[in-house]
Amino acid sequence: MSRVVEIPASFDDRSFEQFAASFAAGPVTDRMIFDARPAQWASPFGLAGMLTAGQAVHEAGGPKPGFTVPAAEEVRRYWARTGFFHHAGDLFEIHGKLPRVKPDERSEVLLEVTPVRASEDVHGVVGRIQEGAARILAGKLGFKGEAIMGFAMALSEACQNIVEHAGTGGWVAVHAYDFRRRLGRWVVVIAVSDAGIGFRRSLEATQARRFGDRWSDATALETAVTHHTSRFRDPGRGQGIAGIRHYLNRWKGKLSIRSGTARIAVVPPWDEDIPMTEHLAPFPGAQVQIVIPAEETGGK
Amino acid sequence: MMHHIQVERVLRETLQTPYRDLVTRPTGRAVRCSIQTAIAGGQATLTCLDFSSVGLVDFSCADEVVAKLLIDPPEGTFVLLQGLTDEQLVAIEYVLDRQALAALVRDIDTGRAWPVGRVGADLQTAFAHLLRVGPSTAAALAEHLGWGAAHTEDVLEGLARLRLIRSDDGCYATPLVA
Numbered sequence: 001m002s003r004v005v006e007i008p009a010s011f012d013d014r015s016f017e018q019f020a021a022s023f024a025a026g027p028v029t030d031r032m033i034f035d036a037r038p039a040q041w042a043s044p045f046g047l048a049g050m051l052t053a054g055q056a057v058h059e060a061g062g063p064k065p066g067f068t069v070p071a072a073e074e075v076r077r078y079w080a081r082t083g084f085f086h087h088a089g090d091l092f093e094i095h096g097k098l099p100r101v102k103p104d105e106r107s108e109v110l111l112e113v114t115p116v117r118a119s120e121d122v123h124g125v126v127g128r129i130q131e132g133a134a135r136i137l138a139g140k141l142g143f144k145g146e147a148i149m150g151f152a153m154a155l156s157e158a159c160q161n162i163v164e165h166a167g168t169g170g171w172v173a174v175h176a177y178d179f180r181r182r183l184g185r186w187v188v189v190i191a192v193s194d195a196g197i198g199f200r201r202s203l204e205a206t207q208a209r210r211f212g213d214r215w216s217d218a219t220a221l222e223t224a225v226t227h228h229t230s231r232f233r234d235p236g237r238g239q240g241i242a243g244i245r246h247y248l249n250r251w252k253g254k255l256s257i258r259s260g261t262a263r264i265a266v267v268p269p270w271d272e273d274i275p276m277t278e279h280l281a282p283f284p285g286a287q288v289q290i291v292i293p294a295e296e297t298g299g300k
Numbered sequence: 301m302m303h304h305i306q307v308e309r310v311l312r313e314t315l316q317t318p319y320r321d322l323v324t325r326p327t328g329r330a331v332r333c334s335i336q337t338a339i340a341g342g343q344a345t346l347t348c349l350d351f352s353s354v355g356l357v358d359f360s361c362a363d364e365v366v367a368k369l370l371i372d373p374p375e376g377t378f379v380l381l382q383g384l385t386d387e388q389l390v391a392i393e394y395v396l397d398r399q400a401l402a403a404l405v406r407d408i409d410t411g412r413a414w415p416v417g418r419v420g421a422d423l424q425t426a427f428a429h430l431l432r433v434g435p436s437t438a439a440a441l442a443e444h445l446g447w448g449a450a451h452t453e454d455v456l457e458g459l460a461r462l463r464l465i466r467s468d469d470g471c472y473a474t475p476l477v478a
Contacts (some may be wrong), residue, residue, distance in 0.1 A: 243359030
């Protein structure tokens with residue numbers, strides 16, 4: 001009998017914990033079925049997270065999990081437009097009918113779910129964002145040239161985190177949303193997720209001794225995000241997350257990173273997230289989310 | 301004598317791809333190695349890295365290409381950056397400042413040159429005066445600026461350590477002077 005992994009009806013970085021707990025309820029090599037029938041909506045963080053879970057099962061040598069598609073047709077169509085099913089087909093046995101969708105240039109999907117395994121993939125992602133998404137970033141979000149370049153830099157650094165530290169591949173997706181209820185503006189959301197070794201293992205060899213018994217997923221995240229420490233001794237390393245923070249500070253953006261059993265957030269004035277959360281359900285690798293609000297006068 | 305290097309061309313030839321963006325550490329390392337080889341093969345004392353036609357420069361690549369080149373510059377060579385957009389300059393200044401480095405930047409259109417990175421106000425002032433008056437001794441510059449002799453010498457040695465000016469037998473000059 002298969003273990004059911006429940007997909008939240010509204011799947012974003014907050015409800016991700018419900019999904020992670022369900023996924024972690026048994027061994028990763030269990031026979032599993034991901035039940036997305038009740039799903040009404042998923043953020044890029046949710047979509048990349050599901051693929052990461054599938055990737056973790058695959059890399060652990062577990063049986064290919066089943067995946068029951070959302071019952072609502074418009075949700076299936078949206079997920080198809082994000083490129084999710086294209087990659088999910090390699091990692092899951094899909095149960096249910098998938099719609100055929102054409103690319104929609106007016107879509108709020110700025111970057112479809114895209115695999116990131118090597119440096120060339122980062123070049124591809126950065127190129128596509130600058131060519132394809134610049135119009136939406138300028139129009140819906142009111143971003144000027146400088147902000148678009150900064151956005152592409154943050155995206156590049158977040159993707160490189162996979163290439164440099166994860167030890168395996170991962171996924172990136174970028175969508176724009178109307179955050180009217182929470183913020184009264186449009187936002188653009190970057191989600192980057194991998195099934196790799198996570199921050200604690202990446203930094204363990206160089207940092208764990210300093211912390212002794214206190215060494216954990218939370219201290220590893222704090223070391224990387226607050227102190228910009230890298231596992232490399234080179235003084236120029238650690239620029240990636242530092243650079244992302246530098247950009248987000250300028251544009252009042254939000255950064256959150258979940259790794260293992262902890263989550264850290266760099267919280268802007270418009271949000272009320274908790275800076276550090278510990279003792280979460282374990283989840284493979286690292287999940288990064290960057291949220292950048294539209295210019296106050298530019299968002300439409 | 302100045303050696304002119306088009307960074308976009310180096311990027312294209314090194315990676316054998318049509319990319320215009322300087323992103324990722326492996327790309328940065330490859331481009332820096334090509335630049336170092338080109339500098340080592342020339343006789344010039346000043347190398348101009350021209351970023352015209354380069355797209356995005358991310359923080360990691362700014363570190364690999366510019367900061368690491370300045371940490372370990374080819375013997376006897378000064379480096380000048382030009383053709384930078386404001387966004388590229390932000391990334392480069394950021395990585396230089398974090399590592400207490402500095403670089404000389406020139407605006408292609410106006411010809412104005414100035415140091416960026418970890419360069420304090422006195423170093424900026426001394427550099428600007430040297431640029432205006434030409435090669436000078438510490439004593440002459442001290443008189444010109446109304447500074448103490450020891451302080452002026454400290455400032456000029458600081459600029460020389462950052463490889464923003466050259467120091468030769470007590471005479472200081474910007475590398476832009478032939």
